Amino acid sequence: MPNTEFVPHALLRSGHAMTIVAAFVPRHFSLPEAEARLFQVDSFSRLLGKCHWQAGKQPDTPVIVIVHGLEGSADSYYVQGIAEKAFRRGFHVVRLNQRNCGGTEKLTPTLYNSAMSGDYRAVFEELTAVDGFEKIFFAGYSMGGNLVTKMAGEYGDDIPPELLGVCSVCAAIDLSACADALERKDNILYQRHFVKGLMSRYTRKAKMFPDRYSLNGFGPIRTVREFDDAITAPCFGFSGAEEYYEAAGAKKVISQVRVPMLIITAEDDPFVPYVSFLVAGAEKNPSIQFVAPEHGGHCAFISNKSGVERFWAEQRIVEFCEGIWRSNAATQPKGFSRETAKR
Numbered sequence: 001m002p003n004t005e006f007v008p009h010a011l012l013r014s015g016h017a018m019t020i021v022a023a024f025v026p027r028h029f030s031l032p033e034a035e036a037r038l039f040q041v042d043s044f045s046r047l048l049g050k051c052h053w054q055a056g057k058q059p060d061t062p063v064i065v066i067v068h069g070l071e072g073s074a075d076s077y078y079v080q081g082i083a084e085k086a087f088r089r090g091f092h093v094v095r096l097n098q099r100n101c102g103g104t105e106k107l108t109p110t111l112y113n114s115a116m117s118g119d120y121r122a123v124f125e126e127l128t129a130v131d132g133f134e135k136i137f138f139a140g141y142s143m144g145g146n147l148v149t150k151m152a153g154e155y156g157d158d159i160p161p162e163l164l165g166v167c168s169v170c171a172a173i174d175l176s177a178c179a180d181a182l183e184r185k186d187n188i189l190y191q192r193h194f195v196k197g198l199m200s201r202y203t204r205k206a207k208m209f210p211d212r213y214s215l216n217g218f219g220p221i222r223t224v225r226e227f228d229d230a231i232t233a234p235c236f237g238f239s240g241a242e243e244y245y246e247a248a249g250a251k252k253v254i255s256q257v258r259v260p261m262l263i264i265t266a267e268d269d270p271f272v273p274y275v276s277f278l279v280a281g282a283e284k285n286p287s288i289q290f291v292a293p294e295h296g297g298h299c300a301f302i303s304n305k306s307g308v309e310r311f312w313a314e315q316r317i318v319e320f321c322e323g324i325w326r327s328n329a330a331t332q333p334k335g336f337s338r339e340t341a342k343r
Contacts, residue, residue, distance in 0.1 A: 153253025
């Protein structure tokens with residue numbers, strides 16, 4: 001079991017301060033050159049993965065797939081942080097871009113949204129069926145955290161044997177509550193940042209697919225909820241933002257999670273309400289290790305320690321996955337493999 005004690009940096013005991021510092025202070029990473037990989041997730045759409053394979057690309061080496069948050073990418077600091085830590089521990093790593101993210105607008109005619117857990121099932125199925133990987137973990141932050149949590153809950157009791165664990169950090173499991181939180185005055189900077197990014201991405205998309213998307217027909221977009229109500233919801237067949245939020249939020253499937261799962265959130269997250277996890281019953285599910293420090297901000301968790309412990313949540317994810325991997329390996333008979341089991 002990973003060490004879940006978190007002591008925040010003394011200067012960052014506010015959710016806002018920690019969130020901002022984690023997002024904008026430069027970090028440097030040491031990873032081998034990534035291999036680009038396109039994953040087919042539906043008939044018309046592909047996701048770009050940046051893959052770091054251990055030598056030999058052995059199928060019994062564990063794989064961790066990392067999914068970023070709203071307006072992030074495979075190059076977001078926390079994605080690279082987990083990747084670096086996991087690769088050093090012996091994992092294959094796939095840093096995954098969600099649809100349209102990381103400069104991949106041309107790879108799909110659609111937008112992206114928080115209901116698309118099927119994309120990550122498709123990635124999982126390709127890694128098992130095509131590559132033959134036997135031990136796979138998923139980790140997601142914020143929007144990505146909701147998506148991997150939703151995927152885990154949708155599997156329910158039918159967990160594929162290759163899916164060994166799922167982790168989420170500050171998952172936006174109740175999108176309506178998150179949208180409400182963003183509309184508070186103290187969150188105006190986050191709101192502006194997200195809306196600016198969403199509108200810029202939509203404008204690029206509309207120029208690429210003018211027959212599908214219009215730059216007219218809706219009024220000023222000032223909030224994430226207004227963006228989802230005017231653009232996301234109708235593009236995906238929802239009557240409005242509220243119907244989309246209800247369909248997309250993982251809150252309704254947390255009780256169905258049966259795969260080992262680590263959920264990390266912070267009580268002082270500025271726009272993912274801590275109470276949403278309590279309402280969903282995250283701490284009551286025996287398959288879930290629920291960790292909620294008083295401080296941590298949104299996806300930040302900068303500790304007062306140095307080295308790998310500085311970005312505390314990243315280290316907890318890798319420890320959690322490694323613990324399951326090592327335990328799983330220890331319980332298999334010597335010489336056991338899935339191929340020998342089939343024979």
